[in-house]
Amino acid sequence: MTLMQLEYIMEIYHCGSMNKAAQNLFVSQSAISTAIKELEEELGITIFIRSNRGISLTEEGQEFISKIHPLLQQAKDVELFYSAKNGYNNSHLYISTQRYPFCAKAFVEFLKTQSDPIFHYGFKECPMGKVIEEVHTGKSDLGIIFLSDITELFLSRLFHTKNLIFHEMKRLRPHVFMNLDHPLAQKKEISFDELKKYPFVIFSKKEESSFNFSEEAVLNHSIEYNQIIYVNDRATAYNILAHTTAISTGSGVLPDGYCDPRILAIPIAPPVCDMCIGWISRKGDSLSDKAKEFVQILEEQIKKY
Numbered sequence: 001m002t003l004m005q006l007e008y009i010m011e012i013y014h015c016g017s018m019n020k021a022a023q024n025l026f027v028s029q030s031a032i033s034t035a036i037k038e039l040e041e042e043l044g045i046t047i048f049i050r051s052n053r054g055i056s057l058t059e060e061g062q063e064f065i066s067k068i069h070p071l072l073q074q075a076k077d078v079e080l081f082y083s084a085k086n087g088y089n090n091s092h093l094y095i096s097t098q099r100y101p102f103c104a105k106a107f108v109e110f111l112k113t114q115s116d117p118i119f120h121y122g123f124k125e126c127p128m129g130k131v132i133e134e135v136h137t138g139k140s141d142l143g144i145i146f147l148s149d150i151t152e153l154f155l156s157r158l159f160h161t162k163n164l165i166f167h168e169m170k171r172l173r174p175h176v177f178m179n180l181d182h183p184l185a186q187k188k189e190i191s192f193d194e195l196k197k198y199p200f201v202i203f204s205k206k207e208e209s210s211f212n213f214s215e216e217a218v219l220n221h222s223i224e225y226n227q228i229i230y231v232n233d234r235a236t237a238y239n240i241l242a243h244t245t246a247i248s249t250g251s252g253v254l255p256d257g258y259c260d261p262r263i264l265a266i267p268i269a270p271p272v273c274d275m276c277i278g279w280i281s282r283k284g285d286s287l288s289d290k291a292k293e294f295v296q297i298l299e300e301q302i303k304k305y
Contacts (some may be wrong), residue, residue: 003075005039006068008032009047013065016054091119093290096134097144099125099203099234100251100277101258102305106298113293121290125234127203135280136162141291143280144298146251149273163283170302171274175252175265179242189269199227199246201237238263251275253305277302 011021012032022029040047047061057065091114097103107123114121124134131143147155147166159166176190184190184198229246231237240246242262252265279295281287287295 005035091116094122094140096124096131096140102253102301103144105255105258106301109297110294147276164280165283166278168278171276172251174268177248189267191269200225201229201246201248
């Protein structure tokens with residue numbers, strides 16, 4: 001079994017046609033057909049079924065594709081690493097963040113500034129606990145989260161344990177998210193008592209039930225909601241808010257083009273704990289130039305609000 005045979009199979013899988021795959025790989029169809037036949041005989045399996053309608057995977061073929069995909073990706077990574085080492089700078093940056101639209105905008109603005117011939121950039125939205133773990137284990141270069149007066153002591157102790165540093169960017173007054181036609185949409189401020197009358201959308205937390213890891217603005221120790229809707233992603237949350245009387249809470253930062261236009265944000269009436277937005281990094285580690293570029297763009301975005 002050779003890497004070339006695996007590349008042939010993956011290309012046929014993507015194209016759905018042996019002829020098209022041959023054209024893309026600049027080899028003859030007979031060469032590809034022979035290579036696949038030899039591999040099938042070597043492994044004792046049938047990877048593709050050929051018919052008048054084209055070519056498709058067998059059950060063995062589907063299993064085989066799942067096995068070789070990571071191998072081909074690793075081979076590509078090795079090639080990129082050494083080609084970069086021998087001639088180019090291999091830029092990389094991995095960001096983890098709670099579900100904030102302004103972070104997505106900052107990442108897009110960062111991408112617009114990049115011109116390196118080779119780079120690996122990643123952006124992951126996940127719960128706070130996952131963000132902290134991603135940075136702690138080195139899977140992400142930095143993470144964006146928020147603290148409040150209620151959670152700051154707990155999280156500061158956790159950062160110390162995980163050898164992390166929190167870099168404050170801005171303190172923001174929490175807002176309520178709702179649709180444009182919501183019964184509360186015309187109010188200038190919204191009280192705690194008014195919030196409790198409506199279903200509350202929360203990003204589900206399978207491993208983190210503590211309010212210390214809340215995805216939403218932590219408003220008050222004692223506030224309780226009778227109706228709670230758990231979701232896993234921003235798109236679902238936006239659709240629920242847009243089509244029902246449900247509400248949620250957050251920073252109130254809704255950059256144009258990165259949020260649902262059917263949703264607005266109204267400040268919470270005081271007294272209420274501010275949201276302290278910031279980013280975390282590993283203590284003792286210096287940020288890469290790319291990470292510094294991203295942080296600068298991120299801070300410019302948040303300062304607008």
